[in-house]
Amino acid sequence: MPNAMTKTTSLAQRLLRYGLYAILLVMAFVYLMPLWVMLLTSLKDVEEIRTGTLLSLPGSLNFDAWGKAWGSACTGGTCEGISPYLMNSFMIVIPAVVISTLLGALNGYVIAMWRFRGSELFFGLLLIGCFIPFQVVLLPMARTLSFFGLANTTTGLVMVHVVYGVAFTTLFFRNFYIALPKELISAARLDGAGFFRIFWRIVLPLSTPIIVVTVIWQFTQIWNDFLFGVVFSGFDTQPVTVALNNLVNTSFGGKQYNVDMAAALIAAAPTLLVYVFAGKYFVRGLTAGAVKG
Structure with a gap:
């Protein structure tokens, strides 16, 4: 009888631990989702952004937006990037x-x-x-x-x-x-x-x-x-x-x-x-x- 109770307690503890891990993973996913969307969007061209969805992967990695943001994007009256x-x-x-x-x-x-x-x-x-x-x-x-x-x-x-x-x-x-x-x-x-x-x-x-x-x-x-x-x-x-x-x-x-x-x-x-x-x-x-x- 004590062995059965011990096994039940151990199973409950494992389930609780797995449940906590699942909750943490879900919260991490929700928290990081905006960052992931930003990264995906920055790697697409304008046409791909218009025709796709927020979570769709880019057809090919395109770093042109990064180069423009760094050195040629317009910030008011100048176009020197950030x-x-x-x-x-x-x-x-x-x-x-x-x-x-x-x-x-x-x-x-x-x-x-x-x-x-x-x-x-x-x-x-x-x-x-x-x-x-x-x-x-x-x-x-x-x-x-x-x-x-x-x-x-x-x-x-x-x-x-x-x-x-x-x-x-x-x-x-x-x-x-x-x-x-x-x-x-x-x-x-x-x-x-x-x-x-x-x-x-x-x-x-x-x-x-x-x-x-x-x-x-x-x-x-x-x-x-x-x-x-x-x-x-x-x-x-x-x-x-x-x-x-x-x-x-x-x-x-x-x-x-x-x-x-x-x-x-x-x-x-x-x-x-x-x-x-x-x-x-x-x-x-x-x-x-x-x-x-």
Whole structure:
């Protein structure tokens, strides 16, 4: 009798496991379907798109749409593709991510390890920045950038993303540092290490997991941003998201959906690659303390 019950329980567990796998496969299929449709469409010519269906396979692989999206598609008044704007996005994202990550690490270190009068109030006020809608800061940002002569420049966009992102990076680092052993800092102080020496020699080398989390978060947020890009950029400094919008809404002749889809995939490729190659480190960083404290 116990053997029969054991077999029944084992069978039920296997069925439950297979059921969960089936549900996950279905959800993965639903989630990836738009990406699959975009890829198929980008590999077809216009006539094949008109006569076929969304899920029909291309008769032959045709990469002409990719070449046009990269170097000759019209984005408003110019027909240079999205490649120049892709470079603009990298020129905005890389310094903004580096600066906001370093500032967040330093701020989190101060708030978590070097308590001062009003530190909790300061941290609470800083967190307000995480919940301020983008639209609220548009006018003050525009006035500030104009005052400093940074309107419509790449440097101005970098500063906008640094200012808006530093509240998030500070939150991440503070929650990570609050879980570090206080004995490390106390021992370093007894040995005569100062504020910055402790930060550079002890705290920062232990911060690899949360640095990965912060870099992925900031890279994704800044790369995918459209509102700040369309408001604060000039004609020559537009990020790729703005260029993609201009390409889709520019029509000379018939609508070329294959070019639009190819351009969208090119624009999304950096963030997709970041998550494919660094997604597991993002999860490890979160579980290592990014949401503690």
